[in-house]
Structure formats: structure tokens, C-alpha cells
Amino acid sequence: MRRWLVVIPVALSAAVSGGCMVQVDEVAAPRVPTAAAGGGGAGVGFVGGVQPVLLEFCGQCHSPGSKSGDIDLTTYDSVLASGMIVGGAPDNSKLVAMMETKAMPPPGSPKPTPEQIAVVRAWVAAGAQAD
Numbered sequence: 001m002r003r004w005l006v007v008i009p010v011a012l013s014a015a016v017s018g019g020c021m022v023q024v025d026e027v028a029a030p031r032v033p034t035a036a037a038g039g040g041g042a043g044v045g046f047v048g049g050v051q052p053v054l055l056e057f058c059g060q061c062h063s064p065g066s067k068s069g070d071i072d073l074t075t076y077d078s079v080l081a082s083g084m085i086v087g088g089a090p091d092n093s094k095l096v097a098m099m100e101t102k103a104m105p106p107p108g109s110p111k112p113t114p115e116q117i118a119v120v121r122a123w124v125a126a127g128a129q130a131d
């Protein structure tokens with residue numbers, strides 16, 4: 001189940017260097033090399049795709065030591081325990097909605113790129129599997 005992790009970043013970087021959606025945010029936010037673009041039917045892993053995004057953009061406030069809103073987003077179990085995602089139903093998942101509406105991270109914090117948000121959506125849509 002690890003093979004696609006190698007294949008997808010190549011496809012992703014090809015898509016990015018083909019370059020239609022370069023945003024200012026991408027300059028400030030280091031890209032997560034293993035993040036999948038989502039879609040295409042390929043699985044999106046938690047450890048390789050979603051967790052790095054959550055750790056980078058949410059972990060500072062949503063960790064065991066700083067559980068803003070009583071939510072820890074640093075591990076698979078804690079993300080599920082937050083009750084903020086519904087596997088298979090990204091449109092019913094508050095975590096996805098808050099990222100897509102830019103309610104989270106809050107103003108003043110670095111923002112994930114649209115591609116990174118799409119990774120989270122794709123992972124939830126695919127059932128929010130452990131990996």
C-alpha cells in the first residue's frame with residue numbers, strides 16, 4: 001500500500017510545474033512533498049498526506065499541550081476523537097469546512113494551500129482510513 005506514495009508526488013509536481021494555480025500562500029508555506037493532490041481515485045494516506053498538513057498548520061494550537069477548542073489534531077486517533085470529521089462525508093465534516101472557508105487556521109496564521117486542503121478533503125471522502 002505504500003507504492004502510490006511514491007508515484008503521486010511525481011504526478012503532483014508535474015501538475016504544479018505545469019503551473020496554473022500558483023498562489024502567494026505556496027511561497028510562504030513549504031510544500032509537503034508526499035501530499036497527494038486528491039481525486040483520481042488514488043488513496044490518500046493519513047501519515048503521508050494529511051498528518052503533515054495538520055501538524056504544520058493546526059498543531060501549534062491543536063495539540064496535547066494546547067487543545068484549542070478541546071481538539072487535538074496531531075494523531076490519527078485524536079483527529080477521529082475530535083468528532084470534526086465524518087469518514088466518507090467531507091461535506092459533513094467541520095474540519096474540512098473550516099479549512100475550506102478559511103475559518104481555520106485563524107487570521108494571522110499561515111494558511112495551507114488549496115492543494116493541501118484538497119488532500120484533507122480527499123482523505124475524508126475516501127473514508128478517513130488510518131493509512
Ligand code: HEC
Binds near residue numbers: 060068069099109112
Ligand atoms: C492560532 C491557533 C489556531 C490554529 C493554528 C488553528 N486553530 Fe482551530 N481553533 C483555534 C481555537 C482558539 C479554537 C476554539 C475557538 C473557536 O472555535 O474559534 C479552534 C477551534 C477549531 C475547531 C472546532 C470548532 C468547533 O466548532 O468546535 C476546528 C474543527 C478547528 N479549530 C480546526 C482547525 C484546523 C483544521 C486547523 C489547521 C488547518 C486549525 N484549526 C488551526 C485555534 C487555532
